[in-house]
Amino acid sequence: MPYSGSVPDTAARPRDWMTRMACRTEDPDLFFDHAREHEARLVCVARCPVRSECLASVKATERGEHHEYRDGVVAALTGHERWRLDADAPVYRGEPAHLPLAGPEPCGTYPAMLRHLWLDQGMDGVCWSGEVRREYANRHWPKKGRRPKAPR
Template structure:
């Protein structure tokens, strides 16, 4: 008997038991998503006993993604560094830059046809270049195939942080509404105790009875 069941093997990329041995589970998540704290995040990753597993997991999950679609420090690498190690992402970025350069060259080489109409109306002022740190500026960087500046990268991280907080708040509030303690919320949602406590505090939710008694 070979034990063959006729089912396809499960080859999906997911975090295994190793994630529970990662020291970042007990650290403040903001350390890994704040530009000014990159050095501290790297130092935590350097002492991690499951650094290789974390690196293999994140490179598989983010395979092919552009730098702008990555976030935070994972396995001791920033979003830009992980994108630089991904050959698919680098190939796509090179094609984007080539396309942008070709468009600029095409505009330069194309001569406008002479107009045989009424006198032109006064031209409007050209559209001002958007200020860095805004969504419009980040999209302009992407359109031109440019790396994000620090202001645009910080703004992107802030938006990512807001989305992450919204998801955490929703999960914690739903579990809290069913009377679960902080420990129970951690078990159900997979969030750390620090994240659960801060999500409650942001929403002014008191700890449930068993949590207060344990405290």
């Protein structure tokens, strides 16, 4: 084949990272089903090689938006969590306040896990085990009655 003189286009594009997202091969309904929230988080935290880029993009896109405009699990955070962590988002009367993440939250708690995810810090096993315990309790919480026993 003769040389055409053209150079292949190899320039990086601003959203090239989207071709490497782990969620591209998943069922989109997974990220919008509240009952499967933990499973969606797992895809983001454990399998996604571009979670940092996804988090930066969603922060820039949703900055200052109310929670009514945030849906699904993105970068391992639900729309409501992203709203509560966004200091620029409006809070109307009767809604919970924003979550301040000063850093003293003990690992293994829900606020510490949110801090790790929102600040794009590495997720340690202690914080992730707190999420696993929270998910287990949410699934096995009786409609009426006592708190479930912890798994052995």
